[in-house]
Amino acid sequence: xxxxxxxxxxxxxxxxxxxxxxxxxxxxxxxxxxxxxxxxxxxxxxxxxxxxxxxxxxxxxxxxxxxxxxxxxxxxxxxxxxxxxxxxxxxxxxxxxxxxxxxxxxxxxxxxxxxxxxxxxxxxxxxxxxxxxxxxxxxxxxxxxxxxxxxxxxxxxxxxxxxxxxxxxxxxxxxxxxxxxxxxxxxxxxxxxxxxxxxxxxxxxxxxxxxxxxxxxxxxxxxxxxxxxxxxxxxxxxxxxxxxxxxxxxxxxxxxxxxxxxxxxxxxxxxxxxxx
Amino acid sequence: xxxxxxxxxxxxxxxxxxxxxxxxxxxxxxxxxxxxxxxxxxxxxxxxxxxxxxxxxxxxxxxxxxxxxxxxxxxxxxxxxxxxxxxxxxxxxxxxxxxxxxxxxxxxxxxxxxxxxxxxxxxxxxxxxxxxxxxxxxxxxxxxxxxxx
Numbered sequence: 001x002x003x004x005x006x007x008x009x010x011x012x013x014x015x016x017x018x019x020x021x022x023x024x025x026x027x028x029x030x031x032x033x034x035x036x037x038x039x040x041x042x043x044x045x046x047x048x049x050x051x052x053x054x055x056x057x058x059x060x061x062x063x064x065x066x067x068x069x070x071x072x073x074x075x076x077x078x079x080x081x082x083x084x085x086x087x088x089x090x091x092x093x094x095x096x097x098x099x100x101x102x103x104x105x106x107x108x109x110x111x112x113x114x115x116x117x118x119x120x121x122x123x124x125x126x127x128x129x130x131x132x133x134x135x136x137x138x139x140x141x142x143x144x145x146x147x148x149x150x151x152x153x154x155x156x157x158x159x160x161x162x163x164x165x166x167x168x169x170x171x172x173x174x175x176x177x178x179x180x181x182x183x184x185x186x187x188x189x190x191x192x193x194x195x196x197x198x199x200x201x202x203x204x205x206x207x208x209x210x211x212x213x214x215x216x217x218x219x220x221x222x223x224x225x226x227x228x229x230x231x232x233x234x235x236x237x238x239x240x241x242x243x244x245x246x247x248x249x250x251x252x253x254x255x256x257x258x259x260x261x262x263x264x265x266x267x268x269x270x271x272x273x274x275x276x
Numbered sequence: 277x278x279x280x281x282x283x284x285x286x287x288x289x290x291x292x293x294x295x296x297x298x299x300x301x302x303x304x305x306x307x308x309x310x311x312x313x314x315x316x317x318x319x320x321x322x323x324x325x326x327x328x329x330x331x332x333x334x335x336x337x338x339x340x341x342x343x344x345x346x347x348x349x350x351x352x353x354x355x356x357x358x359x360x361x362x363x364x365x366x367x368x369x370x371x372x373x374x375x376x377x378x379x380x381x382x383x384x385x386x387x388x389x390x391x392x393x394x395x396x397x398x399x400x401x402x403x404x405x406x407x408x409x410x411x412x413x414x415x416x417x418x419x420x421x422x423x424x425x
Contacts, residue, residue, distance in 0.1 A: 147371075156373025156411050185326070193326040195333070201415035205329050208372060212325055215364045237371065244367040249360065263364065266356035268346065274366060275359070276382035276395060 003115045004051040007078070007104050011046045014076060020102055023076035024062050026055040037062065040076075051078065053108040058221035060086035061177030069100050076102040082221040085128060085254025086177045087121045089217055092259050095180060098122070125256060132252040144236050159204070165230040166203035168196065172210060172234055175227035178217045185209060207237065215241040216262030219254050283403040285312045285338040286331040287396075290320045290355075293344035293385045300389030308393040309400035312340065319343065321354025325365045328379060332412055338378045338403035342395075345383040355383075377406055 007025075014020045027038035027048045035055045039062075040046050060083045062068070063075065079087070084103060091098040098121045105116030105124060118124050150158060170186070173179045186194045186206055194209060195202030211234075218238040225235040245251040248271060251262040289295045295316045301308065317323055320343030328339045341362065349355045366376045380399050384392050 150373075152370070152373050152375045153411065154373070155371070159372050160411070160415070193330060195419060197419065199415070199419045201333065201412075201419050204372075204415065205333065208329060208368065209326065211368055212365060215368070237368075240371045241364065241368060244364055248363055263357075263361055266353065266360050268356065270356070270359055271363065272346070272359055274363070274376070274381060276380060276399075 003106060003113045004049065006115065007051055007106075008046055008049050010104070011040060011049065011076065012043055014102065015040070015043065015046065019074060020076045021071075021073040023049075023078075023102075023104070024059050025049045025076075025078040025104070026051065026057075026059075051106060052113055053111045055106075055108075056080075056222070057226070058083045058086060058177055058219075058223050060090065060221075061175070061180070061223070063087070063101065064090060064095050064177070064180045069096055072097075072100065074100050074102055076104060078104045078106065080107055080221070081105070081116070081124070081127060081131060082219040083177075084116075084121055084124045085219040086221065088128070088254040088257050088259065089178065089219070089261075090180075091121065091257040092254075093261060098257050121257060128255050132255060141236075143233065144239075147236065159207075160200060162232045163203040163207055164200045166200075166207065166232060167230060168198065168203065168206060169229060171227040171229060172224035175223040176214070177221070177223065178214055178219075179210075185213075207232070207234075211237045211241055214238055216245040216249075216251050217253050218242055281404060281408060283311050283337040283400060283408070284335065285340055285400060285403060286336045287312050287314045287340040287342060288317060288320075288323050288327055288331075289314055289341075289384075290322075290343035290350075291316050291318055292350040293348060293383075294342040294392065296386035297384045297388045297392040300386065301392045302389075304389050306389060306393040308396040311400045311403075312396050319349065319351050319354035320358035321349075321351065323358060325361065328365070332374075332378075332409070333416065335413065335416060337406075337409045338380065338399065340380045340382070340395075340399055342382045342384050345385055348385060374412070375406065377402065378409060 011023045023040040025038050025040060026035040027050050029036040033054050035050060037059055038048055059077055084105060087098060087101055090096050102119050105118060106113055107116060194205045220239060222235055228234060245262050249262055298314060323341055331339050343355045346355060362381050369379060370376050382395055
């Protein structure tokens with residue numbers, strides 16, 4: 001509550017001094033424990049801002065909305081540490097100018113909300129480095145453990161079953177702050193790489209490609225997983241990719257604004273044990 | 277008696293090294309398994325994972341990707357980029373249940389005609405042992421059957 005009030009006041013200050021043209025935050029959603037994005041442009045809207053442990057969505061994706069930042073005015077945004085990493089990746093990939101972004105950082109433990117110190121993406125580098133040092137818990141999830149124990153054929157059957165439910169709504173893509181391509185590969189039809197009809201084959205291909213394009217870029221905010229209307233456990237696939245680039249190339253996505261994208265760079269000593 | 281299984285393998289090769297190596301195997305009159313269809317590309321860095329998926333989508337039982345040895349790339353570092361990409365892609369396929377045994381990677385230079393012939397033979401044998409990629413072919417068949425109302 002104290003953090004919420006503190007940030008509301010700060011948002012009003014920034015709006016009053018014309019330092020930001022808009023602040024992207026959260027407001028009450030359709031049920032008591034849901035929050036939806038709020039785009040604050042006035043004092044009245046600032047009073048609707050909510051900040052509590054239910055604010056879990058990563059809002060960073062709204063920043064790459066076409067034309068939002070092209071007038072070079074500043075925009076404020078409420079972000080968790082994953083969201084701040086998203087900003088770093090978007091900046092590294094030249095999708096935005098990080099100086100235009102004023103960050104209202106927060107993190108939660110249980111129902112407790114605490115504010116993070118800093119306003120610019122680079123102010124949080126110490127925090128993000130400490131996250132890198134603390135590797136994510138492996139196989140903490142019972143289902144993930146089960147997948148790891150399967151052989152190749154069982155795994156194929158498991159994912160076939162999961163992907164057969166996919167309705168290709170592309171909500172995973174729309175919800176993802178990293179999926180900003182104006183023309184997605186699945187929308188191109190000359191050549192058509194991915195079968196877009198409602199068959200499991202195309203679903204399989206779509207999910208492979210989506211995960212591959214997020215390899216080394218996903219920050220694990222969980223937007224795709226929550227957006228999926230048929231509950232495909234997409235987080236596991238992304239997490240596996242993040243683990244792979246961390247172990248093979250010591251790459252932790254979004255540590256800085258100048259970090260080279262992992263698949264657009266190389267090291268002459270990269271492992272090649274699998275090459276004949 | 278049914279005929280023994282002949283795997284269909286698609287090889288994506290770079291034109292400067294492996295394709296020239298394959299050429300050398302040919303001009304040296306080396307015999308190798310006829311199961312491989314070669315697709316020539318400018319560089320291994322040009323090989324998108326989409327190509328490998330497309331090959332499987334069209335019914336391949338295995339895919340081979342081959343290019344210049346590290347340091348020999350005509351474009352100086354295309355194969356270094358490719359190597360990273362494959363590393364990640366292989367682990368993705370493995371996690372989703374597509375056996376990495378079906379997708380092979382190698383370095384073959386223009387002088388290694390013999391290695392090319394040997395590699396094709398051994399890869400063909402490996403895929404023959406794995407058998408046809410039935411699990412994937414089942415998905416392909418599903419797309420070919422007319423929809424029921």
